Amino acid sequence: MMRMTYGAAMPANARNWLAVWRRNYLAWRKVALASLLGNLADPMTNLLGLGFGLGLIVGRVNGTSYIDFLVGGMVATSAMTSASFETIYATFARMHTQRTWEAMLCTQLTLGDILLGEVAWAASKALLAGTGITIVAAGLGYAAWPSMLYALPAIALTGFVFASLAMVIVSLAPSYDYFVFYQTLVLTPMVFLCGAVFPITQLPAAFQLVAALLPLEHSIELIRPAMLGRPVGSVGTHIGALCIYAVVPFLLSVALLLRRLMR
Amino acid sequence: MSSVAIDLAAVNKSYRGKVVVNGVTFTVAAGECFGLLGPNGAGKSTIVRMILGMVPPDAGKITVLGKQVPAHARLARAGVGVVPQFDNLENEFTVRENLLVFGRYFSMSAREIEAVIPSLLEFARLGSKADARVAELSGGMKRRLVLARALINDPQLLVMDEPTTGLDPHARHLIWERLRSLLARGKTILLTTHFMEEAERLCDRLCVLEEGRKIAEGEPHTLINEQIGCDVMEIYGGNPHESIELIRPYAQRIEQSGETIFCYAPDLDQVRKQLRGRAGLRLLERPANLEDVFLRLTGREIEI
Numbered sequence: 420m421m422r423m424t425y426g427a428a429m430p431a432n433a434r435n436w437l438a439v440w441r442r443n444y445l446a447w448r449k450v451a452l453a454s455l456l457g458n459l460a461d462p463m464t465n466l467l468g469l470g471f472g473l474g475l476i477v478g479r480v481n482g483t484s485y486i487d488f489l490v491g492g493m494v495a496t497s498a499m500t501s502a503s504f505e506t507i508y509a510t511f512a513r514m515h516t517q518r519t520w521e522a523m524l525c526t527q528l529t530l531g532d533i534l535l536g537e538v539a540w541a542a543s544k545a546l547l548a549g550t551g552i553t554i555v556a557a558g559l560g561y562a563a564w565p566s567m568l569y570a571l572p573a574i575a576l577t578g579f580v581f582a583s584l585a586m587v588i589v590s591l592a593p594s595y596d597y598f599v600f601y602q603t604l605v606l607t608p609m610v611f612l613c614g615a616v617f618p619i620t621q622l623p624a625a626f627q628l629v630a631a632l633l634p635l636e637h638s639i640e641l642i643r644p645a646m647l648g649r650p651v652g653s654v655g656t657h658i659g660a661l662c663i664y665a666v667v668p669f670l671l672s673v674a675l676l677l678r679r680l681m682r
Numbered sequence: 683m684s685s686v687a688i689d690l691a692a693v694n695k696s697y698r699g700k701v702v703v704n705g706v707t708f709t710v711a712a713g714e715c716f717g718l719l720g721p722n723g724a725g726k727s728t729i730v731r732m733i734l735g736m737v738p739p740d741a742g743k744i745t746v747l748g749k750q751v752p753a754h755a756r757l758a759r760a761g762v763g764v765v766p767q768f769d770n771l772e773n774e775f776t777v778r779e780n781l782l783v784f785g786r787y788f789s790m791s792a793r794e795i796e797a798v799i800p801s802l803l804e805f806a807r808l809g810s811k812a813d814a815r816v817a818e819l820s821g822g823m824k825r826r827l828v829l830a831r832a833l834i835n836d837p838q839l840l841v842m843d844e845p846t847t848g849l850d851p852h853a854r855h856l857i858w859e860r861l862r863s864l865l866a867r868g869k870t871i872l873l874t875t876h877f878m879e880e881a882e883r884l885c886d887r888l889c890v891l892e893e894g895r896k897i898a899e900g901e902p903h904t905l906i907n908e909q910i911g912c913d914v915m916e917i918y919g920g921n922p923h924e925s926i927e928l929i930r931p932y933a934q935r936i937e938q939s940g941e942t943i944f945c946y947a948p949d950l951d952q953v954r955k956q957l958r959g960r961a962g963l964r965l966l967e968r969p970a971n972l973e974d975v976f977l978r979l980t981g982r983e984i985e986i
C-alpha cells in the first residue's frame with residue numbers, strides 16, 4: 420500500500436498559506452460588519468454582565484476590582500472561542516460542503532499550506548475579537564494602557580493554539596453534530612478550570628494541577644497581567660507551553676486529514 | 683518537453699477490499715485529447731484523482747509531465763489545469779474574484795493575474811459577467827468559468843472529469859468548441875466521460891473502462907471499425923424473439939438490450955426486407971458508433 424508521504428503534505432514554503440488566508444479574508448470582508456458585531460457582542464455581554472453583576476457581590480479579587488480581573492479572562496476566552504468556532508464550523512464547511520479545499524488541492528498548494536492558511540485565518544479572527552474587547556475595555560477604563568499592548572501577541576498565539584486544537588477535532592469529526600461535544604466537554608470546562616472568571620486558587624489542589632496543563636491557563640497568565648499593568652511571571656514557560664499546543668496539534672491534524680481526505 | 687504527458691503503468695486501487703481500478707495502463711501523448719470512457723462507477727474519477735496526486739495508488743507507477751506522482755504531485759500540478767467533476771467555485775465571489783483567488787493559489791502576483799483575466803473571460807465567453815456573482819450564473823456559464831479557472835496558470839495539460847455532464851446540448855457544444863480551440867493551441871487534454879458522442883467527437887484516442895479494467899484502447903474510428911465494421915439497425919417494438927429469428931441468417935451479430943434489438947449486418951437492405959410488413963416495428967439505420975463498441979465489449983448499454 421502506497422501512502423501519501425507526510426513530508427509532501429506539509430506546508431511547501433513560507434508563503435503559500437497566505438493565498439488561503441487571503442481567500443478567507445475576501446469572503447469575510449463581504450460580511451465584515453455583521454461578523455464583527457457578532458464576535459464582540461457575546462464577550463462584551465459576559466464582561467459587563469458578570470463584571471457589574473457579580474462584581475457587586477464578589478468585591479475585590481487579587482487586589483483589584485472584579486471587572487478589571489475579569490477583562491483578561493474574557494479576552495483570552497473570546498480568543499479561544501473565536502478561533503475554535505471559526506475552525507470547527509467555517510473551516511469544516513470549506514473542507515466538506517463548500518468543496519473549497521478540493522479546489523485548492525488542484526493547485527500547487529499542499530494540504531499543509533491549506534491548514535496553515537486556515538489556522539492563521541482563525542488566529543487572525545481571534546486577534547480581532549480579543550483586540551476589540553481590549554479596546555472597549557480600555558475605553559471604559561478597565562484595561563491598563565500601554566501594557567495591554569503586550570497582550571496582543573498572546574491573544575494571537577491563543578488563536579493559533581485553539582485553531583490547531585479545533586483542526587484536530589475537524590479532522591476526526593464525521594459531521595457537525597460532534598462539535599457540540601468539544602464545546603461542552605472541553606472548551607466550557609476549560610473556562611472555569613483556567614481562572615477566566617475566578618482565580619484558580621479557589622479550586623481544589625488537584626484541579627489546579629490540571630489547570631496548569633491546559634492551554635487557556637497559560638494564555639490567561641500572559642494576558643491578565645498585561646491588562647492589569649502588572650509584571651508577567653514565567654513568560655518563557657507560558658509561551659513555550661502555548662507553542663507546543665499550537666504546533667503539535669497542527670502536525671497531528673495534517674497527518675489525520677491526509678488519511679481522511681487523500682486515500 | 684517530453685512527448686509523454688501522462689503515463690500510468692499497472693495502476694491498482696481498492697477501497698475496503700473492493701477493487702476500483704484494476705491494472706490500468708495507458709499513455710497520453712503531449713498535444714492529444716485522450717478520453718477515459720466508461721459508465722458510472724467504472725473508476726474514471728479515481729484514476730483522475732490518482733493522476734492529480736490526491737489519491738495514492740495501491741500499486742503501479744504514475745508519471746505526470748515527467749514528475750512521479752504522488753511523490754512530486756505538487757510540482758506536476760503546477761503545470762496542470764483541473765476541471766473537477768463537481769463545480770467547486772466560490773459561490774459568494776464574483777467571476778473575477780474567483781479567478782483572482784485561484785491565481786494566488788499558484789503563487790501568481792496580482793499583476794500577473796490581472797493581466798490574464800481579460801483573455802480568460804473572453805475565452806470562456808464571460809466577458810460581460812466579470813462582476814456577476816457565481817450564484818447568478820447558469821450551469822453552462824459556471825462550467826466555462828471552471829474551465830477558465832483551470833487555465834489561469836497557463837497549463838500544458840488539462841485534466842477534466844466529466845466536463846459536460848449535466849449541461850444542456852447548447853452549453854455542451856459550446857464547451858466542445860472551446861476544448862477544440864485549446865487542442866488547436868497545442869494543449870494536452872485528458873477527459874473522462876460516460877458520453878459516447880463526446881468521446882467520439884473530441885478524443886484522438888480513448889480507453890474504455892468497465893469496473894476498473896481497461897477493456898479497449900485506441901482511436902475512436904479504429905475501435906469502431908475493428909469491433910463493429912458495419913452499419914447498425916436498431917429495431918423497436920413487435921416481438922423481439924420473432925424478429926431475431928427472421929433476421930438471424932443475414933446478421934453478422936445481434937445484440938438485445940431491453941426491448942431494443944441491435945442488428946449488425948453488412949447488408950442492412952436484406953434485413954429490412956425480412957421485416958417488411960411486420961406490424962408495430964420501428965427501424966433505425968445508422969453508422970456504428972462507440973455505443974455499439976461498448977455494447978459489444980460488455981454485453982450491455984452504457985448506463986448513465
Ligand SMILES: Nc1ncnc2c1ncn2[C@@H]1O[C@H](COP(=O)(O)OP(=O)(O)O)[C@@H](O)[C@H]1O
Nearest residue numbers: 682697702720721722723724725726727728729
Ligand atoms: N473514497 C472512496 N471510498 C470508497 N469507495 C470509493 C471511493 N471513491 C470511489 N469509490 C468507489 O469506487 C468506484 C469507482 O468510483 P469512481 O472512480 O468515482 O467512478 P466514476 O468516476 O467512473 O463514476 C465506485 O464504486 C465508488 O463507489
Ligand SMILES: [Mg+2]
Nearest residue numbers: 726727767843
Ligand atoms: Mg466520476
